[in-house]
Amino acid sequence: MKPTAASDMVRLVKLTTYRLLIVSAAIAVPVVFLKYIMHVQGWELLVLGSLHSSVVAGTFFVIGFLLAATISDYKESERIPAEFAAIVENMYEDAQSIHSVYPDFDFDKFRDELGDIMETFDDDARNKTTATQAMIHNLSRSYAAMEKAGVPANFIVKLKQQQARLIHILFRVSYIQRITFIPSATILARTIVGLTIALMLVTELEPFYGGLALVGLICFMLIYIVKLIRQDSG
Secondary structure: OOHHHHHHHHHHHHHHHHHHHHHHHHHHHHHHHHHHHOOOOOOOOEEOOOOHHHHHHHHHHHHHHHHHHHHHHHHHHHHHHHHHHHHHHHHHHHHHHHHHHHOOOOOHHHHHHHHOOOOOOOOHHHHHHHHHHHHHHOOOHHHHHHHHHHOOOHHHHHHHHHHHHHHHHHHHHHHHOOOOOHHHHHHHHHHHHHHHHHHHOOOOOOOOHHHHHHHHHHHHHHHHHHHHHHHHHO
């Protein structure tokens, strides 16, 4: 089994997180620039009032509620790569021990199959494909080879149980990738975020540069949270 496969899978969630950070910042920066242009051109039509803070607070409340409803899937997603890698590693160690006692068992083939499963699972998680499931089912052929090599049934049963756990993880990943949490509520979140950003753009802020920095910060946070909800909703 290739030694870098497990570490590559564990880095999957981190890479996704940084991607969202970059995308959110890339959207927030043009909004700040547009706000500056509107200020220079005198296109700010509204005066800042107490209602503005209520609108911003309400927007954060709504999208925060939606994010809280999906955060459990994110927590589980962080555990899945490490759990999957741990099971495969345990199967590798068990097969290695079996081979040391029953050398007729083709351990090299089993090891290569586990390595391919690790790499394919990484690709499936990124691209929302399902090639790993068939590869895990193909491990059954190795179990038949173990029986012919005289491996006791209890050793094979343990490996089959671990195989079933891998399939369970794949089904859970597929569910998380495809679930949509209240589509109408997700549309509501995107709509009120867009309206809130538009409201900040047409509102005159004093002092301007301090307000401009706050607009950028609020815009970044709102976009980031909406992107999180959208990603979790598939």
